[in-house]
Amino acid sequence: MAQKPLDEVYGWVFNIPPAEDNPTVSLNYYDEHGATWDSDMKTLAYTAPEVAAQKAASLVSQEQMKNFKLLDLGAGTGLSGVAFRSAGFLGNMSALDGSEGMLKVAMEKGIYSDVTEHILTSSNPLPYPDQSFDMVFNVGAFTIHNIEPDCIEDALRVLKPNSYLVTTVRMHCYMQDYKIRFYDELNRLEAAGLMKFCSREKFLHYRLDEVSDEFEINLADQYGEVLVLQKSGIN
Ligand SMILES: C[S@@+](CC[C@H](N)C(=O)[O-])C[C@H]1O[C@@H](n2cnc3c(N)ncnc32)[C@H](O)[C@@H]1O
Numbered sequence: 001m002a003q004k005p006l007d008e009v010y011g012w013v014f015n016i017p018p019a020e021d022n023p024t025v026s027l028n029y030y031d032e033h034g035a036t037w038d039s040d041m042k043t044l045a046y047t048a049p050e051v052a053a054q055k056a057a058s059l060v061s062q063e064q065m066k067n068f069k070l071l072d073l074g075a076g077t078g079l080s081g082v083a084f085r086s087a088g089f090l091g092n093m094s095a096l097d098g099s100e101g102m103l104k105v106a107m108e109k110g111i112y113s114d115v116t117e118h119i120l121t122s123s124n125p126l127p128y129p130d131q132s133f134d135m136v137f138n139v140g141a142f143t144i145h146n147i148e149p150d151c152i153e154d155a156l157r158v159l160k161p162n163s164y165l166v167t168t169v170r171m172h173c174y175m176q177d178y179k180i181r182f183y184d185e186l187n188r189l190e191a192a193g194l195m196k197f198c199s200r201e202k203f204l205h206y207r208l209d210e211v212s213d214e215f216e217i218n219l220a221d222q223y224g225e226v227l228v229l230q231k232s233g234i235n
Pocket residue numbers: 023026027030048049073074075076077078079080096097098099102118119120121138139140141145146147148
């Protein structure tokens with residue numbers, strides 16, 4: 001499929017649906033874009049999957065990479081799973097996402113051990129038992145109108161003690177309120193002894209410098225952060 005011009009892709013990615021707390025609204029949006037997600041992300045030079053995968057690989061041994069049981073939370077079309085496979089994670093990898101249209105593309109990639117369609121909210125927790133995974137990763141789904149910060153605790157629940165949650169968050173200006181709530185929640189979870197906040201690093205999430213001037217781009221919006229959280233050893 002031919003790549004759409006950068007402006008067109010920028011227009012739909014950043015022209016997000018109206019502010020609504022109902023997750024179904026943004027999931028419909030993903031359903032509509034599943035078929036073109038991979039080529040659109042290529043147009044934006046989306047780096048978050050590779051950045052998260054390299055960060056995750058730096059945390060574990062070669063042996064653990066072969067055997068670890070992973071969860072790709074908000075797997076989408078599987079770009080994040082592909083990056084983790086390429087980084088050397090060869091064990092079981094589960095995918096969970098709330099969008100049927102995105103998961104359809106993910107399944108075609110043949111990289112996941114199992115694929116689950118599920119909308120994660122604080123009242124609809126992950127459909128896995130406690131301590132199911134050696135690592136959970138979330139590339140881009142802890143974001144406004146997607147997975148709310150009050151679900152981080154459930155992502156920790158399905159991790160084994162001392163295991164890592166690796167996640168990326170965008171720094172776009174419309175993320176300000178979400179980010180305050182996100183980092184407040186991390187502080188709460190750390191203060192409660194449920195996890196340790198290990199690292200937070202800035203990276204170039206998309207290339208927006210060639211988007212045309214009509215969009216009045218703030219180049220600070222190009223960046224994201226990759227975070228490493230470690231579940232505590234006592235639960
Ligand atoms: C920005 S995309 C990232 C997809 C993929 N990780 C990647 O890097 O290409 C966010 C994904 O999270 C999913 N998502 C958003 N809110 C969700 C929720 N509450 N529960 C489950 N999945 C959700 C969307 O369907 C979408 O596929």
